[in-house]
Amino acid sequence: MREAGGCLVFTNGCFDLLHPGHVSYLRTARSLGDALVVGLNSDASVRKLKGPSRPVVSEADRAMVLDALESVDAVVIFDEDTPVRLLRELKPAIYVKGGDYRVEDLPEAEVAAEIGAEVKVLSFETGYSTTALIEKIRTTLRPV
Numbered sequence: 001m002r003e004a005g006g007c008l009v010f011t012n013g014c015f016d017l018l019h020p021g022h023v024s025y026l027r028t029a030r031s032l033g034d035a036l037v038v039g040l041n042s043d044a045s046v047r048k049l050k051g052p053s054r055p056v057v058s059e060a061d062r063a064m065v066l067d068a069l070e071s072v073d074a075v076v077i078f079d080e081d082t083p084v085r086l087l088r089e090l091k092p093a094i095y096v097k098g099g100d101y102r103v104e105d106l107p108e109a110e111v112a113a114e115i116g117a118e119v120k121v122l123s124f125e126t127g128y129s130t131t132a133l134i135e136k137i138r139t140t141l142r143p144v
Helices: 020-030 043-050 059-068 084-090 109-115 130-141
Strands: 008-013 035-041 074-078 094-097 118-121
Touching (some): 008 020, 008 084, 020 035, 035 059, 059 074, 074 084
Parallel strands (some): 008 094, 094 118
16 A cells, blocks of 8 residues: 555554444544554454453454444454564554553564554543443343
């Protein structure tokens, strides 16, 4: 896409139990360029990162929901802990992460610099959290 003069934006995450915070984040990420590719952590990768009870939603279903969003142009599932391989393959102009990250803490930041991608951290939208949503469901369904 870069060769054709377009601006490819890339982000990644688990996107388990998609909520309005995710939708807003992806919409903002997409507004930064001409196309947005989402790297989606596979089920195995999510379990490794979040624990044995996650993901709640399968990778195929998470990919389908993400792909249905107007702001998302493509979804790529990956098994690794980080999207370094995808960054090297896609060579986006912009790599986006949510506000719960700092550039200096991202293992991908070094690769982004190598390929000439700008790293942008978008503001974290308070009030939305998959972990909090799961906890709310657990406490609501807990027998008295």
